[in-house]
Amino acid sequence: MRIINLKIENFRGVKSADLTFDGHTLLVGGNNVGKSTICEALDLVLSPDRLSRFPPVQEFDFYNASYLDADGTSRHS
Numbered sequence: 001m002r003i004i005n006l007k008i009e010n011f012r013g014v015k016s017a018d019l020t021f022d023g024h025t026l027l028v029g030g031n032n033v034g035k036s037t038i039c040e041a042l043d044l045v046l047s048p049d050r051l052s053r054f055p056p057v058q059e060f061d062f063y064n065a066s067y068l069d070a071d072g073t074s075r076h077s
Contacts, residue, residue: 003042010063012037 008017014037027035044057 001046006038006041008038008041011041012061012063014038014041015063 003021005021006017006019008014008019010016012034013032014034017034017038019038027038029035
C-alpha cells in the first residue's frame with residue numbers, strides 16, 4: 001500500500017494539515033511538533049484494530065480536546 005496524501009483536521013495537536021508523500025518519507029523534527037500525531041492518524045485510518053476499537057476516537061484525540069460546541073452539541077452534527 002502506498003500513501004500519497006493525508007489530510008488531518010482537529011486531531012490531537014493538529015488543527016489542520018494536508019500532507020503529500022512522494023516516495024519514501026522520513027518525518028524529522030524537534031520534540032512536540034506532531035511527528036507522532038501523524039503516525040497515530042495513519043494508524044487510526046489504516047489499522048485493522050480500527051474496526052473493533054470502540055470508541056474509535058476519544059475526547060483527547062480532538063484538537064484542544066474540544067469536540068462539542070459551548071452548548072454541548074456536536075460540531076459535526
